[in-house]
Amino acid sequence: MYPPPHAYAPSAAPRPPRRWWQHPALVIAALVLLPPAGIALAWTSRWERTRKVLATVLSGIWFLIPLLSDPPKEAGAEAEPQAAAASSASPTPSASPTPTPPAAAPPPSAAPQMPPAVGWPxxxxxxxxxxxxxxxxxxxxxxxxxxxxxxxxxxxxxxxxxxxxxxxxxxxxxxxxxxxAPGTACPATPGTDLRPKPPAPAPAPPTTARTTAPAPDDDATGGSGGGNVSYANCAAVRAAGADPIRRGDPGYGRHLDRDGDGVACER
Incomplete structure (x- = not known):
């Protein structure tokens, strides 16, 4: 007898959970930015074998392109050998040195000048x-x-x-x-006195002695002051406009001079 067939086929084994480093976006970014690490992550991912091989080849080419290309040459480095070759190919005769004329003697220095010292300490x-x-x-x-x-x-x-x-x-x-001295004004000319002496007083003119002849006594002359003029009283003297009349004047008399002081008919 044949064994009875199984009623149900056995189910497939469950797949293990995907890790964070197996995420496709992370693997692709690693393949572009850091190809060696990206290749390693690609082979640990759940991609198919064909896809893994293709990712490995492309990432390797991307990684080797900068290494295989020649570095750019600097323009200065190329110009120097060319300039050196050109100079060696066509040498130019060196110019003969020009004799340097002798240096002229410096002019004699001018005589020093007196500074303006007025007002200086x-x-x-x-x-x-x-x-x-x-x-x-x-x-x-x-x-x-x-x-x-x-x-x-x-x-x-x-x-x-x-x-x-x-x-x-x-x-x-x-x-x-x-x-x-500081604070003192300058004189008009040097040698002037700061405190001039007062001028000496002028000498007084010489005096001459003058003698006056004594007046004649009225009694001796008859009471008249001289001349032919005579006055009876002071009213007559005042009428003539001769007051006061003094001893020695024409018309003077003792009868007019009551106090005997030599002046008659005083007001």
Whole structure:
């Protein structure tokens, strides 16, 4: 007897679950960006064998193209050998060196000039001038009645005997400046007194002695002041417009001078 056939055919074995690295999108990205890793992932995926071989070939070609191509040559590297070859092929005769003319002697330096020291402190003027000459800058007081102190570096220059811009001979120049104390005005000319003395009083004119002759006594002359004029009283004197009348005047008399002071008919 034949065994009875099975009522149901046996079912196929279940496929294992797909891992994350077997995802098709990840495999394709790896084949493009990093071909060796993409090929390895392709063979672990669930693709068919034909598809795996095709992916491996294409990814390998993509990976080998940059390696097999020649690197670009730089333009400068090609130009240098060509320039060297051209120069060796057509040599040019070297030009004979041109003799260099002898250097001209430097012109003599101009004589130093006196700086404008008026208004400067003496210390500044001294430094500026003594850098130009071999000697020293002399100083004196601008006022005749003011003594220049030993330390006069802050005194101001009012006058300089060598004008500004005048050439100096360093070996023999000896300029002089005239100074005033700080805060003091400069005089009109050097040697002026700061505090002039008052002028001496003018001598008084000589006096001459004058002698006056004594007036004649009215009693001795008969009571008349001289001449032919006579007045009876003061009313007559006033009428004549001769008041007051003094001793010695025409018409004077003791009878008109009551107080005897020599003046008659006073008002």
């Amino acid at each position: 003496y210390a500044q003027a001294e430094k500026a001038v003594e850098e130009l000459i071999d000697g020293e800058l002399s100083a004196s007081s601008a006022y005749a009645d003011v003594t220049l102190p030993a330390d006069h570096g802050t005194w101001l220059v009012c006058f300089q005997d060598v004008a500004a811009g005048t050439g100096l001979v360093p070996q023999s120049a000896a300029p002089v400046v005239h100074l005033v």
